[in-house]
Amino acid sequence: xxxxxxxxxxxxxxxxxxxxxxxxxxxxxxxxxxxxxxxxxxxxxxxxxxxxxxxxxxxxxxxxxxxxxxxxxxxxxxxxxxxxxxxxxxxxxxxxxxxxxxxxxxxxxxxxxxxxxxxxxxxxxxxxxxxxxxxxxxxxxxxxxxxxxxxxxxxxxxxxxxxxxxxxxxxxxxxxxxxxxxxxxxxxxxxxxxxxxxxxxxxxxxxxxxxxxxxxxxxxxxxxxxxxxxxxxxxxxxxxxxxxxxxxxxxxxxxxxxxxxxxxxxxxxxxxxxxxxxxxxxxxxxxxxxxxxxxxxxxxxxxxxxxxxxxxxxxxxxxxxxxxxxxxxxxxxxxxxxxxxxx
Numbered sequence: 488x489x490x491x492x493x494x495x496x497x498x499x500x501x502x503x504x505x506x507x508x509x510x511x512x513x514x515x516x517x518x519x520x521x522x523x524x525x526x527x528x529x530x531x532x533x534x535x536x537x538x539x540x541x542x543x544x545x546x547x548x549x550x551x552x553x554x555x556x557x558x559x560x561x562x563x564x565x566x567x568x569x570x571x572x573x574x575x576x577x578x579x580x581x582x583x584x585x586x587x588x589x590x591x592x593x594x595x596x597x598x599x600x601x602x603x604x605x606x607x608x609x610x611x612x613x614x615x616x617x618x619x620x621x622x623x624x625x626x627x628x629x630x631x632x633x634x635x636x637x638x639x640x641x642x643x644x645x646x647x648x649x650x651x652x653x654x655x656x657x658x659x660x661x662x663x664x665x666x667x668x669x670x671x672x673x674x675x676x677x678x679x680x681x682x683x684x685x686x687x688x689x690x691x692x693x694x695x696x697x698x699x700x701x702x703x704x705x706x707x708x709x710x711x712x713x714x715x716x717x718x719x720x721x722x723x724x725x726x727x728x729x730x731x732x733x734x735x736x737x738x739x740x741x742x743x744x745x746x747x748x749x750x751x752x753x754x755x756x757x758x759x760x761x762x763x764x765x766x767x768x769x770x771x772x773x774x775x776x777x778x779x780x781x782x783x784x785x786x787x788x789x790x791x792x793x794x795x796x797x798x799x800x801x802x803x804x805x806x807x808x809x810x811x812x813x814x815x816x817x818x819x820x821x822x823x824x825x826x827x828x829x830x
Contacts, residue, residue, distance in 0.1 A: 496717045496824065503820050504726040507665075508765050511658055512731035512758045518654050519739045526650075532643035533744045536797060644801050647740055651805040654736045655729050659812045662728070662819045670822030672708050680704035681818045688810040694723045697814045704818050710825040718821045728816035729809040731761035734780045737798060742790045749788055756787030777802050 588599055666677050684700035691697065698719065705715040735757055742749060749757075764780040777799050785792045 496714055497721060499824055500718045500721055500726075500820070503824060504722070505762070507726075507728050507816060507820065508731050508762055509758070510661075511728050512735055512761050514658055514661065515654055515732040515735040515739070516754055516757070518657055519650065519736045522650060522653060523740070523743045526646075528646050528740075528743060529643055536643055536794060537744055644798075647798060648801055648804050650740060651733060651736055652808055655733055655805065655808040655812055658729060658732045659808070659815055662812070662815050666819035666822050669826065670819060671826050672822050676708060677819070677822070680707040681815055684814045684818065685811055688814045689807055692806055692810045694727070694810055694813050694817065697810070698723050701814055701818050701821075705821055705825075708818075708822060710821055714825045715821050718824055719817060722817040722820060725766050726817065726820070727765055727809070727813050729812035730765035730780065731758070732812075733805060733809055734764060734784055735761050737777075737781050737795070738784045738788055738790050740798070741785065741792070741794050742788065744794055745791060747790065753788040757784050760784045760787040 588596060591599065663674060663677065666672055667674050670677075672680075681701075681704050684697045684704055687697040687700045688694065701719055701723075702715060705719065706712075738757065739749075760783040764783055778795060781795055782792055784790075785795070
């Protein structure tokens with residue numbers, strides 16, 4: 488494939504990623520409220536969790552002013568936004584800064600890229616340290632939750648895990664007919680091709696580690712190498728179909744604990760924040776990116792974030808399904824984009 492062909496494939500891939508991320512978000516917005524209405528959280532345990540968390544608020548429908556919300560996307564103080572964990576205005580600033588940097592001459596742009604490459608490498612070292620100490624912190628958090636909220640908290644956390652797993656399993660199931668209908672592959676053939684990558688995903692919780700198995704799956708389906716070698720690395724890097732689904736579900740669950748209802752504008756804000764979080768939090772485990780991804784969505788919906796650290800204590804189980812769904816969608820979208828090239 489020539490450079491122009493690769494560019495066209497990458498452009499089509501980005502559009503497909505965006506469409507599927509929107510599907511993921513909308514699925515969560517429909518499924519989770521219906522599930523919680525049919526199977527609500529244990530009321531007593533929910534009250535204990537809310538009472539043991541700081542920043543409790545009364546339930547109700549929080550009204551969001553559209554003008555103020557749009558203005559909040561442009562940070563008056565970037566470092567203050569970073570300190571609050573308000574990632575949506577930060578990403579807005581970074582995007583505008585990158586656009587402005589692209590207008591610089593080659594010499595200055597090269598200097599700037601070198602600086603941020605060094606920052607990236609230093610951050611990767613820091614992430615390595617976090618990988619080592621994160622399990623200890625999560626364990627301590629789980630113990631703290633149990634002490635503060637009592638045994639009832641564990642029943643509620645079990646309910647939360649079940650809701651998160653259910654919404655993600657539902658999304659994964661939806662991916663299969665999408666691959667069959669739009670990718671023109673057989674359902675059994677797709678299931679067999681993606682199974683090895685799914686096994687790697689479950690055992691490693693890493694889409695990058697699953698990449699060789701996804702390539703093998705693409706080869707088994709007879710997908711053109713010219714397409715898969717462009718789409719799959721791009722998908723593993725920036726396309727996480729379960730991110731909007733799971734992160735919105737987390738925030739909706741928090742709102743459910745506070746007895747909140749949400750307006751249409753709140754859901755629109757959640758959609759935009761979830762899309763930004765999906766492409767800005769990097770290919771790291773959910774336990775590391777959990778707060779960075781969920782806090783902007785909570786802010787957009789007016790949901791208190793006090794309970795989020797409690798839910799972080801059990802993120803390990805839902806994170807398995809995040810990776811499982813991501814690798815399944817990576818192969819599915821490759822099949823869809825290969826449709827016109829199949830004989």
